[in-house]
Amino acid sequence: MGATESKPQQEPVIIYNPNVPLQFTPNLINSMEKKAEQLPARVESRQMEDIINKRVKEELEKIKKAEHSLQQKFYLELSEKNQSNEAGSKETLDDVETMIQRIMRSGTKELPPKVKECQEQVIQCYRYSFFPKGHVLLRRYLTVTV
Template sequence: MGATQSKSSEPVIFYNQNVPLQSSKSTSTTGSSEDVESVVRQRVAEELEKVHQQQQELNQQIYGDMAKQNIDNDRSSVALGTDIDSMIKRIQRSSPKDIPADIAERQEALVLCYK
């Protein structure tokens, strides 16, 4: 009944754009095993080169990020050093240099009391 409508007389070909089409000489089964092995070695070498190139690009990106992070850390450490220096100067300024004599005597008496 409906069997003749669902069957087509033309073959269906699937094509993947990510996989390159192979030439007829590389897919030939009449070639010697040496030819096949050389083609396989060539393809493996090409893939290894691609992987090596991708690894180098990744390493360069990682080293760039690390260098940028080190520069940022250096800047923040310099800023931290200047903050510490300014805090030390403020602390030194806030302490009174001239203490009245009666307060100095009381401080000495307190220190002697604890000894």
């Protein structure tokens, strides 16, 4: 009957004061970190991260290769297009030069006397009908420009 103690065991009393800072030794902190890293969940997590990083690197390399091949393809297409545009622009420039030469050769043609007479009558009508005598500057402008 004496196998069990007659007095109940008391829980240890812990006194915690929030005003006193707790300080741990660096050895204790290092040993706790090592134990946390050695936990099976942490080891498995690290292995998963390594696998994921490896796959991401592989995919990134594939994307870079595809991007490089597309850049080369577009460069070739654009260079071919540019060469055809240069030929087209030279033809257009030649056409413009030809039109300029035609216009220069034709020169200005003299208007028939009847058309000149009608023009003068219209100008006179505008000068004296639409502009009162006070608009001397407008009359001068019409006289100079005509």
